[in-house]
Amino acid sequence: MSQRSEAVRDEFRRLRRRVVVTGWGAVTPLGVGVADTWAAMLAGRSGIRQLSAIDSGDLGSHIGGEIHDWDPEAHLPRKISRRTDSFAQYALAAAAEAVETAKLIIGPELAPRTGVLVGSGYGPVNYNSKLPDLLRDKGPRGISPLSQVTGAMDSAAVEISLLFGTTGPCRSLSTACATGTDSIGEAARLIQYGAVDVAIAGGADNCISRADLAGCGNARALSTRNEQPELASRPFDEDRDGFVMSSGAGVVVLEAAEHAIERGAPILAEVAGFGATSDAHHWTAPHPEGTGAKAAMREALRDAGVAPAEIDYINAHGTSTPLGDAREVRSIREVLGERATRIPVSSTKSMTGHMIGAGGAVELIVCGLAIRDGIVPPTINCDRPLDPEMNFVAHTAQRHDIRIAMNNSFGFGGHNAVLVLRRWEQ
Template structure:
């Protein structure tokens, strides 16, 4: 469906006023961004549990995170780690936005926090406790802590957000979908502000074993910093990571009226499904191309308006190749004139958090006029493309596209605009 100009005029404009992140590179958005510009890798040997019998023994673990800085101890103790990361990123986003939740905002403030895997660590622990100690040792909070809406619920209760509160789960597209759908809530008048994003902490023995058996993960265990290598000829799979990314979205006039720090504008969003295969992308990239075109159409922009693409770029042999071909087909000759990078080369793949963090990165790239690098891209699969190999590049970026393509054929794309006042 083509969005008409009349429909665009009727929609309320949506801006980003706050952001927060917890990643393998840093425990907030700015430190993560600084590490990216330095070309630093957050991938290392896994230390949290026994991995000697696993094919993949590396990942992007969160280091130095202190939940007590964000949550009362009795609350954090009942939460899975993914929800703690989400809550911390939400607090950072709220504080960056200078958002005060009063009686007027509360019923118009929504929460949409997604996760690809949800509270897997907690649920694994429940199974172990039941086996080893019996049913009387299971917490009465097990049903809520073990649900995928736990992060959204905790944020809603602690923030006093009485508008729509939801969870989203679309595999690797979750973070992008959460921000895109939340923007629609505001654009169509269902909320005035939304805390939106994604989080995951799925570095567990079971998840590494399953993804490893699917031959999706890198086995470059002797070179963890070089293991995630999107668009490089020697790539052999993605690297699983933990993390969270959350933004505060607001209706433009409200944000301007309260003097909020406006960081970017959400111009367009689209989501599609491949309806093809659980783990493999469509061979022609049909759904990915439709999502990119749909997001541009939603924004009312032509392909030559895009100044930077933060690619999904997971470092899988098939996925990277098909994404590059899809980008080239959608953007045409313009695709080779702009930077296209994958910051998963540094963070690894944070699953449900990936798209949210990458949307934040896209906004930071516009703010600072710098395209972050794709490290480890020594032998690019398409020499005509500018993958921003190894080091960042200065670019005047006014429009950025952020791609997320997930298992199950989920495709989601955001188009963000620089805010110049």
């Protein structure tokens, strides 16, 4: 990078607005709502079960992280729940919780200064998978006139905008497993640049479908520990054999710090830094040297103005795949140096499974909760750590004073996104 480019970036960092989290919401296999999800994590409880929503008998993997006991009409108006795919329903429920937590009222003055950036890795796959059968069985008249909007990737973002009456930029971003983290990072930039004062941001997915499980299974990416579903997701364990497909949503309310302070909002944490890169290496395998992952971590640290020695906790991508986990650990060691073995590094995917586009957003919320409560959730099923010198918070939550946390998300296609979250200090 040229000296001029460096100077421009440094000047922007000096002038930009601070961004804070004032609300959060989640729908996960551990519970509907942040409180239930967090309580289950701290207890080391798994949300992985035998699949019930689809017939998986002829598939290699019969397990997943479904949203248990989901009743959309308990969370959404019926006219909305009837027209939306389940991934969008989860996003709407998480957004409603986030807005309520933030005590945010979006009136005529705030509406044009409020943006929505809620993405998805897979989008409305369950809704779209039904359309060919409807067309075959009922003909063209059987297809809803809303099918092209309900079946679109941006349907969750648009439904959130409609529900809350936001008239600022409304977008959907898709970067596979990095989607939630990327969406929050890009939304923070909108606030930093002054394009909006408030943003509703995050990710959602429900890709538990026969086609998606078959494809991931054929790529040998999924765990086949079918007889022991609660033990199947085992990040950083020597006996890991693949990730577990899960569903969910994570949404946060971001605000310019001065806006949040002026309205007396609860400030939960500060989004201090964001970095994103691409491997340009392989569709499903991470770069063998972790080049893109390391670059994203370093950029997030630089963007935050934080030294590696200041990181107190990492919520790792940690999906439980043989290649991915090993390369992430090596990348963390190279970026953080000796700090890597002195701090907790846990993967909550051991309990939730891999929620794809929702994963990074929920895990950012986890970082905020760890900062707030001074406790780090465990990596369950980590019986034989692949790196005995690292503290993977095996089995049981640990007490730590967390001031600065890092959230890693690395996805298929070589997408890498990292956020740095900091305790709010005015």
